[in-house]
Every structure is written in structure tokens, then in C-alpha cells.
Amino acid sequence: MPRHDSDDEPDPDEEDDFEEEPQMDRSMRHAIIVDNVPAVPKEKTEKLKGVLNKFFGQIGKIIEGGLELPTNPETGASLGYAFIEFESEAVANLAIQKANGYKLDKAHTFQVNSFEDYDKYMAVPDEEQEFEPPPFESRENLLQWLEDGHARDQFVVRYNEETEIWWNDPAKPTQEPLHSRKHWSDSYVSWSPRGTYMATFHRLGIKLWGGPSWKCLLKINHGGVQLIDFSPCENYIVTWSPETDQESALIIHNVKTGEKCRSFQGTTEPGAEMPWPAFLWSFDDQYFARLGDDCIYVYESATCKLIRDKDNKRTGIKRDGVRQFSWSPSDHIVSLWIPEHTNNPAKVVLLELPSREELRQKNLFNVADLRMLWHDQGHFLCVKVDKHSKSKKTLNSCFELFRLRDKGVPIEVTEFTKDTTVHAFAWEPKGLRYAIIKSEASNTARMDVSFYSMGSKYNGRISLIKTLEKKQASGLWWSPVGSIILLANLKGTAGQLEWIDVNQQQTIGEAEHFMCSNIEWDPTGRFVASSVSHWKHQMENGYHMWTSHGRELRHEKKEKFYQLLWRPRPPSLLTEAKEKEINKNLRLYSKRYEEEDAKVKLALDAGLLKERQHQSALFEKELEARRKEYNALRTQRIELRGGVESDAESAYTVIEEEERENIEITEEVIDDGEEIEIGGD
Incomplete structure (x- = not known):
């Protein structure tokens, strides 16, 4: 696809359009x-x-x-x-x-x-006037990229002063960006969760872009903005700036209109780091919540007011010492962690909102650290607990696994041997498995990767599938569709990559990406990108594109490369049962796509052959022209060489010389008396 350079490329003066000229207030609202x-x-x-x-x-x-x-x-x-x-x-x-x-x-x-x-x-007229609706203005289809006939995905890359939007098309050996601009953003760029918008950062605020022409769809004024966060359904965007008064430095905006919904206090102390994201959203944008002192403030998104309690008063959820909370990705349920205090044990509590009903509580002891990790469909919650020994000199890990779909929310506990530390945990998307990286205190350099199954969504039992020993891995990256996991070592500069098919329990691909700092799967799980960001390393900047089985498709070196982000896709409209049916009959569907791929490959081969034939014809044409020019100068060559016909082969004598040299000869008598000669040229 041809490169699209917009005519309305922004310049430094463009940022003035964020603010209107100051006007004298002549209103009588007071x-x-x-x-x-x-x-x-x-x-x-x-x-x-x-x-x-x-x-x-x-x-x-x-x-x-x-x-x-x-x-x-x-x-x-x-x-x-x-x-x-x-x-x-x-x-x-x-x-x-x-x-x-x-x-x-x-x-x-x-x-x-x-x-x-x-x-x-x-100003109301005495006589009724017929209403004239404003003329209809059609908007571009903001989801047009999803209608691509080849089901390709898009990604954005940032390097130097360039920002480029690309189609991922491995069938084409050479490509041009779909859209590109210089100085498109002052810092980084960010996709909205469903891929509808791309946000760019500017001195005076945020701009949202989208549609086939990549026009600016919305401008959000917030001077010095540094951090943003979209709600899951893209209805709201949160912005924060360290340059504005921290009493109102956090602002929630309506994405459809750009209107300011409400402002909140940012950091409590000058120069303090801003915890981000500042708010956590429910899966459907209905609520957002923020951690306070000994309580959690849960707000209704439509009104930006606190939810009501059983007495119909708008109050926060009070829990003494609460340190952390997390939303379920599929239900109006929050999990809370309350650390140990005096003689009271640590607690993990599940609350249903807005009723504030307590669904489950678990007491924990000797907790040094705790993380709450939700399954992406909300079926399970893993509470990873790092416990210290009585002497508090060593740590070991255990899992408290909550089954949200079973009555009473039963909990299963996975314990590890003494001095075992779990370094990473990752749920399989759309699956029932999880993977961990662990090590023993006696050998912290040795990393083992283990896979477990929850058995079933209902009434299941945890079981160990397999443990892979001595792996060079610092992180786990599941494919978005499950089954395949990428183990990557992003510590140091080695950059080992290993693709594992968990169904077959075998390695299906291995590679190295020197100094690799980032891993990004595409939304369909067909491709994965590894990159070296200038923010982490100043050398070897660029990215590699791989298939889901570890075959390299392309390698792009970019000076001062910063980002590669796949454009997210909205949630599937198919039910879970329908997706299972499609996966079951995938081979029937895949025939059609295999035929299309074969046609594309054939067309590319034909195009390549045609191009080679064209280049060959051009070469022969140029060669024939040079021969004619050479022959036309024959008379001049004879005159210059004193009448000697230098073009004739008979004018030359070919002398061939052959030279042989013995480098070394050795004679040796072996046991049976047979003589052998050893020599070499």
C-alpha cells in the first residue's frame, strides 16, 4: 500500500488550537x-x-x-x-x-x-417555529481496519522523530507504511483498549486520532500531561499532569465529547511519584475506584459520585490498612489485600459491588508480599503469597487459588518446597492453565518453568502438567489465544527466546535477539514482535517480527527506536460456545485460507518472475546497445594499435602452465607390516 503523508502534518504552531483566545466575561450568571x-x-x-x-x-x-x-x-x-x-x-x-x-x-x-x-x-418567540435539524455530517468508519480482506493487523512504530502506522503483511517482501508523520507526538503514543483511537502527547494536551484518513478526532486540553489511561470500553480517559495544581491534577474526560467529567487530587506531596493507573475501572466502565487511606473509593462513572451504602449514603468502602485492590475482568467484584496489623492476620477479601456483600475471605500469616492475579475471563483469582520464615531470613512462595464459578468460592492452595521463590506467573488466555518460573535458594541462577492445569471451570482440581528444567527465562508471554507460550530472557543482553507448544509439551522454536527489551504478541496470536528500545539500550535499536512458531519474518534496524505497539482488537462478538465450535472445525475453515495463501504466494512468485524477466530484458537491451557501440569503434581501435586486428581471437596466444609441488611425504610401518604413504597437497 502506498505511503500516506498527510497534508495537514502538524507543526509547532498547531498546538495553539488547544486553547481559545481569552474572552471578557460579560455574562450575568452571578x-x-x-x-x-x-x-x-x-x-x-x-x-x-x-x-x-x-x-x-x-x-x-x-x-x-x-x-x-x-x-x-x-x-x-x-x-x-x-x-x-x-x-x-x-x-x-x-x-x-x-x-x-x-x-x-x-x-x-x-x-x-x-x-x-x-x-x-x-428570547422565546411568541409563535412556534418549525425545528430544522442540522445537516447530517457523515463520520469515517472508525473500525474500518477490521474489515481488511486478509485479516491483517496494524501496528505503530516510533523512532527518531517519526511515527508510522503499518499493516503486518508477511506475504509482501517490501512494504511501505500506511501512514506516517514527523513530530506526531512529543513523547510516546498509546492505543485505546479496543484500538479505536491512537493518543498522542503535546505540550497543551492530548489528541486522539483514528479512521482511514487518520484525522484528529478529539483534542483534550491538559497542559503538561504525562500520563493517560483509557477505560476498558473507551468511554473515558484519565489524564495527569505534574505541572498543574495537584488539587485537580487528575482529570477524567468523556472520550465521545471531550468534556471534563471531574477532577481529582494528584500527588499528595510535591515531587512525589504518581501511582499509575490512578483509577481502576470495572470491566464495563460502570464504576471506577481509587485507593484511599483505610478505604477504597468506588465511583459511578455516569455521575462521578461515590456509590451508595446500605443506608443510602454515598461513602467509601472502609477497611483498616487496605493496601491493594483489583477488579475482576468480567464481574463487579473486587479483591482486597489487608496486611497484617498487630495481632490481626493479613486478609484477602472478595467484595461484590455495589451491594458491598462479602463473597469470601482468607486469613494469611507471615506475609512479606502479596500479588492478586485475575484470570482474563474472571473464572479464577490467584493470590501469590511470599512468606518469610520465623527467622525472617528466607522467603518461599505459595498460591491461594480462588474458584469464582463454584458455589462458596472454594480455595485451593499450592505449596512449594522450602526456600522456593516464584519469579513470574501468567494465566493462559482463554484457557485453564497457568505457567510459573521458579528457583531454589540454593541455586538462584537455575530457573525452572512449570505448567499447571485448573482442571475445569467448575469443580476442578489443580494438577502439574510438566516442569521444564534449566531454562533461560525471566518472563512468560502467552499467545493471546493460548496453547503457545514464549519464554524470554530480558535480563542482561542475551535475549534468548523459546517458543513452547504446551499442548504437545515441546519446544517448537528457538532464537536470540541481542539486547531484547520488549515482547509484543499481536491480538490474533499469529505473530510476535521482539524489540530493543532506545529507552533501555542505546545500541542495536530496532525490532524482529516472528511467527507464532519462532520463524523470523523480518528484521528492521531503526536508529533511536522507541516503541512498537500492536493495534488492539475489540472483544469478539461470538459466544464462548461458538468459539469452541470454530476451533473444533478449524481444519475445515483453514482450507479456504490455505487456498487464498497459495494464490497470494503464486501471484507474488509470478510477479517476481515477471520482474526478473523485465530486468533481464533491460539488461539484454543495454548489452546489445554496448555491442553495437563497440563494433562501431572497430576502425579506430585498429588505427590506434598500428593496424593490428585486436578483436580477432587468432591475434592472441594462450599459454597454459601446470605446476606441481609435494608438500610432505611420510612413511610409517604399522603392526601388520603394511606400509602406507601419508601425504597432502
């Missing part, structure tokens, strides 16, 4: 109109003003000369209403709330409205 004020004669107007000043002055500050009591120009009597200006819009709104409906006496009940409401209602 003023109110009070009706049903007593109509009094001229001599009593000052007394009435005093009454109104006293009453409304208790609500908020009235600006100097801000109370106006209109009077009849002939008699001086008041007309039964008043205008009052406060120091701010907030005070005016409070006055409307408190004074509207207030009974001054039996005959007078205040009716209070905003001053701007007067203009709004006066």
Missing part, C-alpha cells in the same frame, strides 16, 4: 432576580433594602451597590421585585437554591431566578 418582594412606598424603600441585604447577605457576599430595587419614577414606590449581584456564580446558585420559595411574610413568598434566565425566556 446575578439573580427576586420576585414577590413587597411593593412599598418611597419612604420605606431603604428599610426594605436593609431587610433584603441582611437576608441575602447571610447566603453570600453581595458586591458593593449590588442590590437594586426598581421603583416607579413618578411615585418612588417599589415595583415588587429586586436585582442582586453576588461576587460569584456559585454564590448566586446557592441563593437561588436557598431563597426560592422562602416566605418573607404571609403575603410574600420569594420566587428567585438567575438573571440570565430572563434573557433566555425573553
Whole structure:
């Protein structure tokens, strides 16, 4: 596909479009109109003003000369209403709330409205006007990339000052980026969780891009923004800036409109590191939550207000000493970790929201550290516990595995031998297995990789599948569709890569990527990229593209390479049962795609052959032209060589010489008396 360089390539001045020109505030939102004020004669107007000043002055500050009591120009009597200006819009709104409906006496009940409401209602025409809807403006299909006929995936790469969007098409030996720009982002880029938007960072805020033309879809003002986080369904985006007042440095925005939903406090101390993500979202964007002091604040996304308790009050979930929490990826359930305190054991608690019902609790002792790891479909929760010995000199690990789909949420415990440390844990996506990397205290350099099965989603039992000993691995990367796992050693510079088919329990591919710092599977599990980022190493920057079985497809070296990120895909619309049916009959479906692949390969081979024939024809044409030119100069060559016909073969004598040399001759008598000659050229 041809390279697409946009005409509206951003320049440094473009960032000014984040902010509008400052405008003088000519509104009267800080003023109110009070009706049903007593109509009094001229001599009593000052007394009435005093009454109104006293009453409304208790609500908020009235600006100097801000109370106006209109009077009849002939008699001086008041007309039964008043205008009052406060120091701010907030005070005016409070006055409307408190004074509207207030009974001054039996005959007078205040009716209070905003001053701007007067203009709004006066602008209503006396006659009804037919509504004319605004002209329809069609938007680009933001999911068009999913309609690709070859089911290809896209990825973004950042290097130097370049940002490029690519199709991953291993069938094509040479490719051009789908879209590219210089200075597209001031720092890094980020995909939204479903791949609809790509976010870029700028001095004045964030921009979201998408669609076939990669136009800017939304601008979000937040000066100095450094961190962002999308909600799982892409309805909201959280931004944080260290340059703004930390009282409101965290802002939640609506992705569809760009409107600010609510701001929150950022860091509590100047220069402190910002915990990220600051909020954790429920799987359906209905709730978001944040850890507080001895409590968890859970908010409704639609209102940005705390959820209600059993007394219908909006409060946080109080748990003394709570240190960590995590959402289930599929249910409105949170897991909490409360460390040990005095004589109280550590606890892991499962809560259902918004009811706050406690589903399960487990007490733990001698806990040094704890991590909660959810299965991606929410079937299981693994609590990885590092326990210290009584002497507190050694650590060993164990797993507390919660089965969320069984009644009562039963827990299975996996214990390891003394002094065993688990370095990594990873659930198999869309599966029932998990993998771990472990070592013994006696030999911390030796890493063993073990695979376990949960047996079943319901009423299963944990079993060890296999242990692979002495592996060079620091991390586990499952394919997004399961079955295949990539073991990678990203510590140091070795960069060993090993692909394992867990179904067959065998290695299906091995490779090395020197200084490898990142591993990224594509969303379909067909390809995986390994890269060396300039942020970690200043040498050997670039990336390798591999198949799911470890065959290298391409190697790109890029100076100052920073990122390679696959574009995520939205969740499948198929049910779990339908996906199982497709996997069962995959060979029937694969025939069609194998035929298409064969046609593509044949077309590529034909195109390559045609190109070679074309190049050969050009060469023969050039050769024939040179021969004619050479023959045309024959007479000049004869004259220059004194009449000698140098083109004829008979004018030359070929002398062949052959030279032989014996390097070494050795004679040796062996046991049976036979003589052999050993020599070499």
C-alpha cells in the first residue's frame, strides 16, 4: 500500500488550537432576580433594602451597590421585585437554591431566578417555529481496519522523530507504511483498549486520532500531561499532569465529547511519584475506584459520585490498612489485600459491588508480599503469597487459588518446597492453565518453568502438567489465544527466546535477539514482535517480527527506536460456545485460507518472475546497445594499435602452465607390516 503523508502534518504552531483566545466575561450568571418582594412606598424603600441585604447577605457576599430595587419614577414606590449581584456564580446558585420559595411574610413568598434566565425566556418567540435539524455530517468508519480482506493487523512504530502506522503483511517482501508523520507526538503514543483511537502527547494536551484518513478526532486540553489511561470500553480517559495544581491534577474526560467529567487530587506531596493507573475501572466502565487511606473509593462513572451504602449514603468502602485492590475482568467484584496489623492476620477479601456483600475471605500469616492475579475471563483469582520464615531470613512462595464459578468460592492452595521463590506467573488466555518460573535458594541462577492445569471451570482440581528444567527465562508471554507460550530472557543482553507448544509439551522454536527489551504478541496470536528500545539500550535499536512458531519474518534496524505497539482488537462478538465450535472445525475453515495463501504466494512468485524477466530484458537491451557501440569503434581501435586486428581471437596466444609441488611425504610401518604413504597437497 502506498505511503500516506498527510497534508495537514502538524507543526509547532498547531498546538495553539488547544486553547481559545481569552474572552471578557460579560455574562450575568452571578446575578439573580427576586420576585414577590413587597411593593412599598418611597419612604420605606431603604428599610426594605436593609431587610433584603441582611437576608441575602447571610447566603453570600453581595458586591458593593449590588442590590437594586426598581421603583416607579413618578411615585418612588417599589415595583415588587429586586436585582442582586453576588461576587460569584456559585454564590448566586446557592441563593437561588436557598431563597426560592422562602416566605418573607404571609403575603410574600420569594420566587428567585438567575438573571440570565430572563434573557433566555425573553428570547422565546411568541409563535412556534418549525425545528430544522442540522445537516447530517457523515463520520469515517472508525473500525474500518477490521474489515481488511486478509485479516491483517496494524501496528505503530516510533523512532527518531517519526511515527508510522503499518499493516503486518508477511506475504509482501517490501512494504511501505500506511501512514506516517514527523513530530506526531512529543513523547510516546498509546492505543485505546479496543484500538479505536491512537493518543498522542503535546505540550497543551492530548489528541486522539483514528479512521482511514487518520484525522484528529478529539483534542483534550491538559497542559503538561504525562500520563493517560483509557477505560476498558473507551468511554473515558484519565489524564495527569505534574505541572498543574495537584488539587485537580487528575482529570477524567468523556472520550465521545471531550468534556471534563471531574477532577481529582494528584500527588499528595510535591515531587512525589504518581501511582499509575490512578483509577481502576470495572470491566464495563460502570464504576471506577481509587485507593484511599483505610478505604477504597468506588465511583459511578455516569455521575462521578461515590456509590451508595446500605443506608443510602454515598461513602467509601472502609477497611483498616487496605493496601491493594483489583477488579475482576468480567464481574463487579473486587479483591482486597489487608496486611497484617498487630495481632490481626493479613486478609484477602472478595467484595461484590455495589451491594458491598462479602463473597469470601482468607486469613494469611507471615506475609512479606502479596500479588492478586485475575484470570482474563474472571473464572479464577490467584493470590501469590511470599512468606518469610520465623527467622525472617528466607522467603518461599505459595498460591491461594480462588474458584469464582463454584458455589462458596472454594480455595485451593499450592505449596512449594522450602526456600522456593516464584519469579513470574501468567494465566493462559482463554484457557485453564497457568505457567510459573521458579528457583531454589540454593541455586538462584537455575530457573525452572512449570505448567499447571485448573482442571475445569467448575469443580476442578489443580494438577502439574510438566516442569521444564534449566531454562533461560525471566518472563512468560502467552499467545493471546493460548496453547503457545514464549519464554524470554530480558535480563542482561542475551535475549534468548523459546517458543513452547504446551499442548504437545515441546519446544517448537528457538532464537536470540541481542539486547531484547520488549515482547509484543499481536491480538490474533499469529505473530510476535521482539524489540530493543532506545529507552533501555542505546545500541542495536530496532525490532524482529516472528511467527507464532519462532520463524523470523523480518528484521528492521531503526536508529533511536522507541516503541512498537500492536493495534488492539475489540472483544469478539461470538459466544464462548461458538468459539469452541470454530476451533473444533478449524481444519475445515483453514482450507479456504490455505487456498487464498497459495494464490497470494503464486501471484507474488509470478510477479517476481515477471520482474526478473523485465530486468533481464533491460539488461539484454543495454548489452546489445554496448555491442553495437563497440563494433562501431572497430576502425579506430585498429588505427590506434598500428593496424593490428585486436578483436580477432587468432591475434592472441594462450599459454597454459601446470605446476606441481609435494608438500610432505611420510612413511610409517604399522603392526601388520603394511606400509602406507601419508601425504597432502
